[in-house]
Amino acid sequence: MGIKIYNTLTKRVEAFEPLEPGHVKMYVCGPTVYDYFHIGNARPFIVFDVVRRWFEYRGYRVTFVQNITDVDDKIINRAAAEGVSPQAIAERYTQAYWEDLERLGVLPANYQPKATEWIPKMVEFVQKLIDKGYAYVLEGGDVYFRVRKFEGYGKLSGKSLEELEAGARVEVDERKEDPLDFALWKAAKPGEPKWPAPWGEGRPGWHLECSVMAMGLLGETLDIHGGGQDLIFPHHENEIAQSEAATGKPFVRYWMHNGLLKYQGEKMSKSLGNFEYARDVVERYGKEAVRYFYLSKHYRTPVNFTHEAMEDARRAVERVYHLLEELDQELDRRDGHTAELNVEKLTKRGRTYLAYLERAKREFEEHMDDDFNTAAALGVLFELVKEANVFRQDVAEEDLPLLKRTFELIRELGAPLGLFQESPWRQAHGEVQAQLVELLIEVRKELRRKREYELADRIRARLRELGIELKDKGEETVWSYASTGAGVEGG
RNA sequence: GGCGGCGUCGCCAAGUGGUAAGGCAGGGGCCUGCAAAGCCCUCAUACCCCGGUUCGAUUCCGGGCGCCGCCUCCA
Numbered sequence: 401m402g403i404k405i406y407n408t409l410t411k412r413v414e415a416f417e418p419l420e421p422g423h424v425k426m427y428v429c430g431p432t433v434y435d436y437f438h439i440g441n442a443r444p445f446i447v448f449d450v451v452r453r454w455f456e457y458r459g460y461r462v463t464f465v466q467n468i469t470d471v472d473d474k475i476i477n478r479a480a481a482e483g484v485s486p487q488a489i490a491e492r493y494t495q496a497y498w499e500d501l502e503r504l505g506v507l508p509a510n511y512q513p514k515a516t517e518w519i520p521k522m523v524e525f526v527q528k529l530i531d532k533g534y535a536y537v538l539e540g541g542d543v544y545f546r547v548r549k550f551e552g553y554g555k556l557s558g559k560s561l562e563e564l565e566a567g568a569r570v571e572v573d574e575r576k577e578d579p580l581d582f583a584l585w586k587a588a589k590p591g592e593p594k595w596p597a598p599w600g601e602g603r604p605g606w607h608l609e610c611s612v613m614a615m616g617l618l619g620e621t622l623d624i625h626g627g628g629q630d631l632i633f634p635h636h637e638n639e640i641a642q643s644e645a646a647t648g649k650p651f652v653r654y655w656m657h658n659g660l661l662k663y664q665g666e667k668m669s670k671s672l673g674n675f676e677y678a679r680d681v682v683e684r685y686g687k688e689a690v691r692y693f694y695l696s697k698h699y700r701t702p703v704n705f706t707h708e709a710m711e712d713a714r715r716a717v718e719r720v721y722h723l724l725e726e727l728d729q730e731l732d733r734r735d736g737h738t739a740e741l742n743v744e745k746l747t748k749r750g751r752t753y754l755a756y757l758e759r760a761k762r763e764f765e766e767h768m769d770d771d772f773n774t775a776a777a778l779g780v781l782f783e784l785v786k787e788a789n790v791f792r793q794d795v796a797e798e799d800l801p802l803l804k805r806t807f808e809l810i811r812e813l814g815a816p817l818g819l820f821q822e823s824p825w826r827q828a829h830g831e832v833q834a835q836l837v838e839l840l841i842e843v844r845k846e847l848r849r850k851r852e853y854e855l856a857d858r859i860r861a862r863l864r865e866l867g868i869e870l871k872d873k874g875e876e877t878v879w880s881y882a883s884t885g886a887g888v889e890g891g
Numbered sequence: 892g893g894c895g896g897c898g899u900c901g902c903c904a905a906g907u908g909g910u911a912a913g914g915c916a917g918g919g920g921c922c923u924g925c926a927a928a929g930c931c932c933u934c935a936u937a938c939c940c941c942g943g944u945u946c947g948a949u950u951c952c953g954g955g956c957g958c959c960g961c962c963u964c965c966a
Contacts, residue, residue: 431966432964438966557895557961559893559961629960631966632960657966658966659897661966667960667965668966669965696913696914698904701897702958702959703903708903709915712903712914716915722929775904775905776905778904778913778914779913779914782914790930790931870926871927872926
């Protein structure tokens, strides 16, 4: 039935058809590298990471571009404040950006172009707009885009020129032909980074880079362009104007915008000062809790950040890992890892359960296809966890392959969400350590047999302090790495 | 003021024209030497309010109220 997407441009959910069959070309606005990104900034990174993974899950080839804005007022200001070069700031935070994405489990984009590496292309692009009469040069060397000349300005944000004019704030630059016009090129000021251009040295305006790099890497018409809702106006509106003015072709076919993160009821924002760095939140709750936190909501709705919610998310993720661990160890105990699934041999109960597994998978996929409804999909996944927990209580020998199938299915469905792929078990921490733990379990088993509970409990308590959790099941004991703090993440 | 979004259990959050998934928290029980995990039972009868359409609306329409975002750099 295919993937459906809510398109900001049409304000409707539409069936997705890529321009080139089987190949999705998507672009998402990346960071301005002047600081670590905050937990709110992490939302689009995670959301579009999942969009990308879902297309791949569905068999599409995806070319995903995410830019890095490494020349900008904020970088220049920060550099001045620290007394270092803008380049040094940009390099430092570009590096940090990559590190943080990795910590969030976000797959790297296929292309991560830096604005400073595309300046000549941008200059060409501006020249083209000037030649076509869509842009004009002011005396000092600033170049502006002539908004009124572009028919359809406002189609993305739903704004009319009249409204915009009425709402226009006091305009600093009186030399502009029209208050609505926006900067394509900023003339160099003393001490600022600058590049040569036919109309004078300077640097590109913010909107310009996205258009130039997106079209440079993906072609004149993109399938998908994404970003936060706060970018709809003016950023994306301006991108459309300049791109379509230059090429005469539709710039983007599906515009996707994620909702924003609130913090204590207000928008989380650097300028308001009410934010927490993504890296700190990941450190505290683990990457999967952060991903779960976002994915348990629809990507277009606003969400409120609280530590309670992060803690809940952490526990929810833990619940799934507990099941995986139980399944794995049950398979170990009963030599079930190699058993082949053969429907003929299953018990009646097993067949019913298998049918359920298949239905769950289908429902999960349908929800994901429906405008990436990760919240509903996760609902299906947790229902599966529940059913699996019931099923595994009493499994006939013939049905053992279903335990394996359950384990695999959770991994399979978790993969496009970037969840449940970790190994919180022994292999994540090395064989020797695992054998040591098992040795202690052996000793403790003996102690319990002798009813020397005091010592047995001390072993359990001390291991707990080391992040290793023991759970007794009658005579046997299963163990896992505890997930408080960084535990589940393999810490 | 203009544009857009949102208002579902204590908290988070899907969803549907025929009385509502899931997670977290809570209560009772089973299991256990104890614990942890798990299981079973329980946990929305005004789905913001008021009208309307309908045999029937939380779901559609209209009007309110409240909250949020954008209109300025911002994911």
